[in-house]
Amino acid sequence: MAPRIALLGGRPSVLKSAAKLGCEVVTLAKPGMYDPEAARRWCVEVVDVDLGDQQAVMAAGRALQARLPVARFFSPAELGLVAAARLNEEFALGGNSLRTVTLLKDKSAMRSHLAGIGLSPVRFRVVHGAGELAGFLTELGGPGIIKPLDFGGSADVHKVDGPDRAAEVWSRVEAAGRERMLAEEFLTGHEVSVEGFSADGAHTVVAVTDKLLGAGFVEAGHSVPARVAEHTREEIVELTARLLDAVGLVEGPSHTEIMITAEGLRIIESHNRAGGDNIPELVRLAYGVDLVRATVAVPLGLEPWKDEVPVPLGGAAIRFLAAEPGVVTAVDLPAEGLEGVTLGVTAKPGMVVPSVTWSADRVCGDVIAVGRDADEAVARAEAAAARVRIRTGPAPETAPRATAPVRTS
Known part of the structure; x- marks a missing residue:
């Protein structure tokens, strides 16, 4: 009998891969994350839930296990890792321990753990304001970097050149609604x-x-x-x-x-x-x-x-396509196929391209290339990316901020 599993988020290719293994796949994901046709094709059920709401995810997982038991909860997505581990532990389904997953998720906890065993020393401190950040930078005597304790995608990561820049950088932290950050020496x-x-x-x-x-x-x-x-x-x-x-x-x-x-x-x-x-x-x-x-x-x-x-x-490389912030007015693609290159252009006229502040802002697509080695793959990817022209114009003040396209692959 094919095992039934629950996937917390992840690309449609993950759903497809699990289904092709013979698994019955139930996915828990934010409404609208997947193309409906792709979801119906690879999943027996889609449970709508915001993976950023841990209580809601736990409630959805428990309800699922009560009516449609699964062999394991998996999370290909960063947001679902802790909830998946907690559900697996609660229902004795195996997998990595909640302690392990939490340790990896909480960057300050992992830094403390590594410091305690003397592995890969990096000076760090959890800071709660501009004053604490400035004090840490003074002790460092050099530049630092601050980042959220438990978030990915390069969101809200800032280099701070010295204590005199602490107040300016912390104002951005406050604007993002954060109250504490992990400060580290700049490597x-x-x-x-x-x-x-x-x-x-x-x-x-x-x-x-x-x-x-x-x-x-x-x-x-x-x-x-x-x-x-x-x-x-x-x-x-x-x-x-x-x-x-x-x-x-x-x-x-x-x-x-x-x-x-x-x-x-x-x-x-x-x-x-x-x-x-x-x-x-x-x-x-x-x-x-x-x-x-x-x-x-x-x-x-x-x-x-x-x-x-x-x-x-051989080698393989990816380069993300970029454009000036604004509304896409035209997309010019290479007239002919390029050797070893796959274009994944998602930009289209009318799309609003934001300034890139974290990974989800890269809404224009990508280029993947293969070659005899990494050098050739990189050269092909960069040459292909240079031949994709995404033209933009000023965005009206009422234009919505772009989000990553609905996933179909």
């Missing part, structure tokens, strides 16, 4: 992410990913394999395994961000989910490893996990 170097998968407490680093940062610390692109020296990659693999052991991760995907600094490797943050920004697709193209499928298949025992380190088949 410089080469930033990568680590795409891992764990089974029975054993961790495999599937890929190390290079990232390209745009304005406001929002990613403008990624590529795999990362262009780092082999000895550095080995150090990254070792540090990632130590981190995942330290937080108690036992199964499923992980996405860990690491800065390669002059003083050594430093952990930025980690998550018990696959990376966003289509990184799993890059991994599939470059390594032939389907992390989306494994996320459900391996924990349920539907497929085994091959724990050997995969060898890259």
Whole structure:
């Protein structure tokens, strides 16, 4: 009998992958998140709930388990991770412990935990106002960075050059409705992410990913394999395994961000989910490893996990399309197909393009390219992105802020 599972959010490709495994899929998601046709095709039921409302999600999950029991709650989405762990623990369904998931979700708790075991030292403090932020920066004697304690997507992340800038930056924090932030020393170097998968407490680093940062610390692109020296990659693999052991991760995907600094490797943050920004697709193209499928298949025992380190088949890269803020007036695409390139243009006339302040503001689409190696994939992606012209004009004052398009894939 096919297992029934609940997915808290995630792209339609995740729903499709689980359904193709033979699972009956129930998805819990914000109303309007999915194209209705895609949802009907891959799900036996869609439960409308705002994943940002933990109490509502817990109530919906309990009601679902009472009338249509599931074998496991999974969350491909950041917002649903803690609720999924709590539901799995409440109904004894297995999976990573609530303690582990909460530790990864709460950036200050994870910093404290790592400091307590002497792993990847980074100076940090939870601050509640401009005065506390200025005091921390004075102690640092250099620039810092502030970020929300438990949010992703590069939202509300600000560099603070010194104590004299604390009041100005904190005014933005208050404008966003936040009362406390995690302040850290500002790390410089080469930033990568680590795409891992764990089974029975054993961790495999599937890929190390290079990232390209745009304005406001929002990613403008990624590529795999990362262009780092082999000895550095080995150090990254070792540090990632130590981190995942330290937080108690036992199964499923992980996405860990690491800065390669002059003083050594430093952990930025980690998550018990696959990376966003289509990184799993890059991994599939470059390594032939389907992390989306494994996320459900391996924990349920539907497929085994091959724990050997995969060898890259080539390179893959993504570049996000951008445009000047305003209303889209025209979209010009390349007249002919480009070798190794897939265009995912979502911009269309009439769409309002916002200033990019976090990942969800990248509403224009993306370009994914493959190549013999990462260099060729990056070159192809950037060349293709340069040939997509998205023209915009002034947005009327009454124009609604754009949101990411309804997901169909």
